[in-house]
Amino acid sequence: MVTEQVHVTGHAAAEPAEVWAVVGDFCGAWHPAIAEMRTEHDARGALIRTFTAKGEHTLYREQLTYRSDSDRVLGYTHLEGIAGAERYDARLQVSADDRGGSRIEWSAWISASPDRAPTIAAGTKAIFEMGIAALDHLAEALLPNDVASVEQRDAALETVFIAGDPRLALTVTPQRPGPLVLFLHGIGGARMNWLAQLNAVAPTLRAAALDLRGYGESRLGPSQSTIEDYCDDILRVAEALGATRLVLCGLSYGSWIVASFAMRHPDMLAGLVLSGGCTGMSEAGVAEREAFRTAREVPLDAGKTPADFAPAVVDVLAGPHAGEAVRQALYTSMAAIPAATYRDALHCFTHPPERLDFSRLTMPVLMMTGRFDRLASPMEIRGVANRIAEATPRACVRFEVIEDAGHVCNVERPGAYNRVLGAFLAEVAR
Numbered sequence: 001m002v003t004e005q006v007h008v009t010g011h012a013a014a015e016p017a018e019v020w021a022v023v024g025d026f027c028g029a030w031h032p033a034i035a036e037m038r039t040e041h042d043a044r045g046a047l048i049r050t051f052t053a054k055g056e057h058t059l060y061r062e063q064l065t066y067r068s069d070s071d072r073v074l075g076y077t078h079l080e081g082i083a084g085a086e087r088y089d090a091r092l093q094v095s096a097d098d099r100g101g102s103r104i105e106w107s108a109w110i111s112a113s114p115d116r117a118p119t120i121a122a123g124t125k126a127i128f129e130m131g132i133a134a135l136d137h138l139a140e141a142l143l144p145n146d147v148a149s150v151e152q153r154d155a156a157l158e159t160v161f162i163a164g165d166p167r168l169a170l171t172v173t174p175q176r177p178g179p180l181v182l183f184l185h186g187i188g189g190a191r192m193n194w195l196a197q198l199n200a201v202a203p204t205l206r207a208a209a210l211d212l213r214g215y216g217e218s219r220l221g222p223s224q225s226t227i228e229d230y231c232d233d234i235l236r237v238a239e240a241l242g243a244t245r246l247v248l249c250g251l252s253y254g255s256w257i258v259a260s261f262a263m264r265h266p267d268m269l270a271g272l273v274l275s276g277g278c279t280g281m282s283e284a285g286v287a288e289r290e291a292f293r294t295a296r297e298v299p300l301d302a303g304k305t306p307a308d309f310a311p312a313v314v315d316v317l318a319g320p321h322a323g324e325a326v327r328q329a330l331y332t333s334m335a336a337i338p339a340a341t342y343r344d345a346l347h348c349f350t351h352p353p354e355r356l357d358f359s360r361l362t363m364p365v366l367m368m369t370g371r372f373d374r375l376a377s378p379m380e381i382r383g384v385a386n387r388i389a390e391a392t393p394r395a396c397v398r399f400e401v402i403e404d405a406g407h408v409c410n411v412e413r414p415g416a417y418n419r420v421l422g423a424f425l426a427e428v429a430r
Contacts, residue, residue: 001086004121006108010132012101019094019102019135020072026064031131045270045364045428046396048079063396065089066389069420070401071382077393084116089393090124104132157198160208161217162240168233169217171195171209172241173202178429179270180243181207182234184254186276186408187345188306188313188334190216193251196414200422205247205429210237212254214341225348230257231264238268247428249273249421251410252375253349256280263360271428273366273421276407277376278384282352293350297343306342307335319372319406326412358391366398366424370405370412398424 012019022030027049029037037051047064060081067074072095078088090108097103106128110120162168171191181201183194194209201207213229214220221229234257238246247270248258255278262272281289299309306313314330322330365388369381378401385399400420402409410417 001111002114002117004110004112004117006110006121006124006128008106008125008128008132010104010106010129010136011097011099012104012132012136014102014135016072016094016096016102019104020069022135023092023094023104024067024069024072024074026067026074026076030134031127032134033127033130041427041430044362044395045430046394047427063394065393065395066091066385066397066399068382068385068399070378071399075389082120084112085110085120086113087111088120102135104135106132156202157195159217160240162236164236166213166219166221168213168219168236169211170237171198173198173207176202176204176206178205179245179247180238180241181205181247181249181425182237182258183207183209184212184248184250184257185209185215185333186252186254187342187349188310188317188330188337189251189254189408190333190336192216193329193333193408193411197249197410197418197421200414200418201425205425206241206243208237208241210234212257212345214338214344216336220341220344225344226351227257227260227348227353230348231261234258234261235265244268245270247271247273247425250275250278251408252276253280253345256282256349256352259356259361262363263357266360266362269363271364271366271424272361273368273424275368275409275417276370276373277381278367279356280352281350282355289350289352293346296346300339300343305339306337310334316374317407319370319404319412321404322406322412329411330408358388361388361392362395364396364398364424364428365392366400366420368400368402368409368417368420370402370407370409372405373407373409375407 027037027039033053035052035054040048048061050061058081061079062076063079065075065077073093075091078085088110093105095103108124112120156174158172160170160172185193191209191211198207198209211218213225246268250258255274259278262269310331313334314327317330318327367381367385369376369378382399385397389397402413402416405413
């Protein structure tokens with residue numbers, strides 16, 4: 001086998017948002033070579049487009065592997081139709097052009113036998129050039145993207161307690177068909193941080209937000225919490241609510257927990273949502289982890305509680321334009337944490353049992369972070385999203401930036417967060 005790379009760059013007169021409104025629709029039949037397009041999903045919920053080309057009878061199938069509306073990027077892999085292609089991965093990106101309008105970059109990496117690779121590469125180049133030319137000609141017909149949002153409304157929320165050691169507390173929405181969407185908060189949060197998301201998801205899917213051990217109305221366990229304990233808690237929640245399929249959605253500390261669960265139980269997940277990071281301190285050295293823990297335990301060792309240093313934490317978590325209501329919500333969550341719970345979570349966070357194995361994340365993954373996140377910057381999370389996509393070429397990874405938000409982006413900009421979440425859930429819950 002040999003590898004050929006194709007890279008085509010072009011220009012369209014329309015603005016990037018307008019071009020992306022067309023090419024960002026993975027199953028849209030906008031390319032002039034396409035005769036008929038159909039949409040399907042595989043057993044894991046990944047989006048697949050099946051199409052025929054004009055003048056041909058060959059059926060082509062391609063799977064979406066990466067998507068970011070924020071960066072206007074999508075990646076896909078060939079499944080069927082190109083004779084002799086052992087592997088075919090492509091990436092399309094739309095950006096602003098210095099001359100005005102849009103710059104379109106379309107690339108492909110092709111592995112095939114030496115006699116077939118040049119032919120496939122030449123055909124790919126012609127298809128890419130034809131598509132970019134069509135986008136320039138269609139500039140006046142392009143329409144802004146109209147991403148469907150999940151309408152937020154008041155849902156009938158119920159508090160549920162799961163007996164055991166420890167007792168767990170959840171806020172739960174009414175029963176709906178499909179997977180259970182389970183939300184896990186950050187190290188300075190609580191289940192009530194997810195109220196806007198519970199209300200948004202409730203009309204279509206059942207959702208629940210969990211107080212982690214020692215937070216809110218949940219109790220601490222009899223010994224130091226571990227990642228295995230948290231994973232067991234998720235299993236307890238699924239059993240108690242009668243859920244066999246889950247979409248796990250975490251924020252920061254909660255993201256690390258749900259990603260760790262996904263490594264252990266990938267077959268249970270219809271989707272995975274990771275907000276404000278996901279690796280935690282699993283990729284940090286021992287010295288860095290210890291420095292992190294001891295620095296944050298200094299006020300606890302001096303007899304202070306999280307309420308005493310909550311204002312300083314809010315300054316780090318909140319974006320520069322966060323309103324007083326958002327800052328108060330973040331303060332309330334942090335101030336309510338018992339010192340013992342905070343110390344327990346810090347110890348767990350800084351003693352990860354393993355480095356995350358991204359190859360185990362075979363379900364569709366959505367990664368989000370705030371534009372002004374000081375703890376999980378867009379550059380860092382974009383890099384992690386690409387690493388996951390590289391490790392799991394048959395899964396779909398989506399990366400989005402929540403504009404004008406800090407670390408707790410679901411609280412600070414719930415409307416924007418819910419629109420992205422809603423679109424993802426509409427795909428994975430089919």
